[in-house]
Amino acid sequence: MPDIFDAYFAQQVINGISLGLVYALVAIGFTLIFGILNVVNFAHGEIYTVGAFAGLLLIVGAAPPLLAVVLLVMAVGAAAGVGLERLAFRPIRRFSDEASLKSRAMREATLLSSLAVSIVAREVMAHVFGGEMRIIPQAALLQDVITLGPLTLTNGNLIIFGASVVMLGGLQFMLYRTRVGLSIRAVSNNVLGARHVGIDTNRTIVATFAIGSSLGAAAGILVGLYDGNIYPYMGFAPGIKAFVAMVMGGLSSIPGAVICALLLGVSESVATDFLSSGWKDLIAYGLLVVTLIFFPQGLFGHGRERV
Amino acid sequence: MRPEFKILKGFAFAAAALACGLSAKPAAAADPLLLGYQMPLSGDRSQYGEMFRNAAEIKLKAFNAAGGVDGTPVQIVYEDSKNDPKEAIAIAQKFSDNPRILGVLGDFSSTVAMAAGEVYAKSGVAQLSQTASHPDYTKVSKWQFRNITTQAYEGPFTSKWMRESGAKTVAIIAIQNDWGISAAEEFAKAFAAQGGKVTATEYFNPGTRDFRSILTKIGRAKPDAIYLCMFYEEGASALQQAKQLNVKSAMFSTSSLYSPKLIELGGDSVNGLRMASTFVPENPAPEVQTFVSEYKAAYNDAPNMFAAQAYDAVGIMLDALKAVGPKATRAQLRDALAKTNNYPGVTGKTSFDPETREPAKELAKMEVKGGKFVVLP
Known part of the structure; x- marks a missing residue:
């Protein structure tokens, strides 16, 4: 097939990069929270949905400029993250001796409590708002077409790209250049050690949830406006893909998760060119299996532990 | 779990x-x-x-x-x-x-x-x-x-309409479930029998809201028309994204896309969509x-x-x-x-x-x- 590498193929790569950026936006917050607690936060997808709904209510109610919407949504996301930590994580963290911290049962209990919160949150949203897609004012959509010869982009592509760069950069700055970042890294390295040197671990964990969830919520509204759909079940699919990207990236490496998210997006999109699109999830999960077999610590893991 | x-x-x-x-x-x-x-x-x-x-x-x-x-x-x-x-x-x-x-x-x-x-x-x-x-x-x-x-009734009806409107080639996008597959197949059979050519049939998994890669793929053959076999929520997303990607094909769909919500969700991008339907609220019948x-x-x-x-x-x-x-x-x-x-x-x-x-x-x-x-x- 000599003519397969044409403009349509290039368009497919662009589609893939924008899909990958969507996964990356979700994966950043996901990975941050995993890094500190070593526990999968299953409710991250619902934080994403909450962000989208909060943003939509703002747009319908007051129609502020996009930047203001995103900042307010991040505040809502941070509040939701703090609430989530209270509800699903703190009650199970009340024993802080070494045996409890290392116990599998504790980790599994947290995993299940976050799953429970996610199911309740999703169904409550479906009950309050109805299960159907919300109507988004056409002017608010991030779907203005930008044509580059035979290729098309939208302003949403650029905004999501910009948001990913800012979030990733801001997070790296925060983690490596500020006191909060230092304490987050300390707690993520060793909770007891951090406590012994006087770090308030509870506060650090709450701060991590607030930051991670505000990023998740911002992702929700941006992607909702870019795809043109906001509905209570929207968080599930990107949540799963972000999880895959996090695992492939080595669980606690945020840049690793972002690179793997892009890899997933591009391979799904390009695979559609060769296979029926019904098979594209096979590519994502196939890549995950291959990574786990050949790179058990993930592509960008630091050899901390096996995925 | x-x-x-x-x-x-x-x-x-x-x-x-x-x-x-x-x-x-x-x-x-x-x-x-x-x-x-x-x-x-x-x-x-x-x-x-x-x-x-x-x-x-x-x-x-x-x-x-x-x-x-x-x-x-x-x-x-x-x-x-x-x-x-x-x-x-x-x-x-x-x-x-x-x-x-x-x-x-x-x-x-x-x-x-x-x-x-x-x-x-x-x-x-x-x-x-x-x-x-x-x-x-x-x-x-x-x-x-x-x-x-059934789609065995609706598919040939819409196919004939499409042929009469001058479409010679068509690409089908259908949801991957029993209904979607039968809608796509019944339509494809009728369209081929009426002398048209189906350039591609693409199935997507239920829950998909990003149709950009499918639209890019079927766009390569530049079909005269695209037939959407799905529901109005997916339809609104697919039509919006088709407009973004500058797809020029005429759009037809199954009657399942008929809903006032389709227009509210899809805005301008829905204009020009054609479909068969049995129920129209504007019908003056008492x-x-x-x-x-x-x-x-x-x-x-x-x-x-x-x-x-x-x-x-x-x-x-x-x-x-x-x-x-x-x-x-x-x-x-x-x-x-x-x-x-x-x-x-x-x-x-x-x-x-x-x-x-x-x-x-x-x-x-x-x-x-x-x-x-x-x-x-």
Whole structure:
């Protein structure tokens, strides 16, 4: 097939990069929270949905400029993250001796409590708002077409790209250049050690949830406006893909998760060119299996532990 | 995690069904006659279930107000199938085990309706689905009926229309489930038989909202037209993204995209979409206008085709029940349903073929023009 590498193929790569950026936006917050607690936060997808709904209510109610919407949504996301930590994580963290911290049962209990919160949150949203897609004012959509010869982009592509760069950069700055970042890294390295040197671990964990969830919520509204759909079940699919990207990236490496998210997006999109699109999830999960077999610590893991 | 939950829930349902079966007493004379209605009331298809229940309630209220079945009122028992075949089977078992349930309405998708249908076929309960349009649904047994024309009827209709409008090549985008596959296949067969060429058939997994890679792929062959076999939510996303990607092909779709929400969700990008439809709220016929105004008054929302299908399905079932009277058996109700002839519903005059139990309806041609559904002459 000599003519397969044409403009349509290039368009497919662009589609893939924008899909990958969507996964990356979700994966950043996901990975941050995993890094500190070593526990999968299953409710991250619902934080994403909450962000989208909060943003939509703002747009319908007051129609502020996009930047203001995103900042307010991040505040809502941070509040939701703090609430989530209270509800699903703190009650199970009340024993802080070494045996409890290392116990599998504790980790599994947290995993299940976050799953429970996610199911309740999703169904409550479906009950309050109805299960159907919300109507988004056409002017608010991030779907203005930008044509580059035979290729098309939208302003949403650029905004999501910009948001990913800012979030990733801001997070790296925060983690490596500020006191909060230092304490987050300390707690993520060793909770007891951090406590012994006087770090308030509870506060650090709450701060991590607030930051991670505000990023998740911002992702929700941006992607909702870019795809043109906001509905209570929207968080599930990107949540799963972000999880895959996090695992492939080595669980606690945020840049690793972002690179793997892009890899997933591009391979799904390009695979559609060769296979029926019904098979594209096979590519994502196939890549995950291959990574786990050949790179058990993930592509960008630091050899901390096996995925 | 999820399958285990479902199994547990299945057990719970089975236990509940058993308990109901044991405790059910023979109906006293004044008790209402019962019909079952299974539909998705939670999960990501719950919006359809909500519409079905809303429409059913209006029809039922009017029917009981007009005297019911010779003075005996009818009551509908609703169960949430979550659009899941496993749940649907548990519900079908529960309805079958309750001797007071005379007939059943639902389910929503063909896959789920057929799973429940296997149970009703064994227990001998007439099942009337408002929406299951897979050709195999009525082949499950003689107990299955539907109030929707199948894709075997709609596909060739739209295909002929497309050929007449000058389209020589077409690409199909269809949802990957029993209904979507049959819609795509019936259409492709007819389009090829009428001398056209299908350049691609792409299936997507339910839940997909990003159609950009599919649209880019099928765009390579530059088809004259694209045929969308999906529901209005996916349709709105696909049409918006097609506009973004500058796809120039004429857009046609299955009648399932007909909903006022399609235009609200899709905005400008929906203009020019053409489809077949049976229900149009702008239809001045008095029964249509009564339904539209009552639905609006009760739920502050305009009814779409799905609500209309459910409204008529309930009406057909109630008429059959009225024909056999308050002492009817399940078998008598089935035979009365099979005799349905020219039922004057809001989705057009409906007759069931006594042998195949397939409905016959008139289809209308519709196009979205300037943000409105317009019926073409």
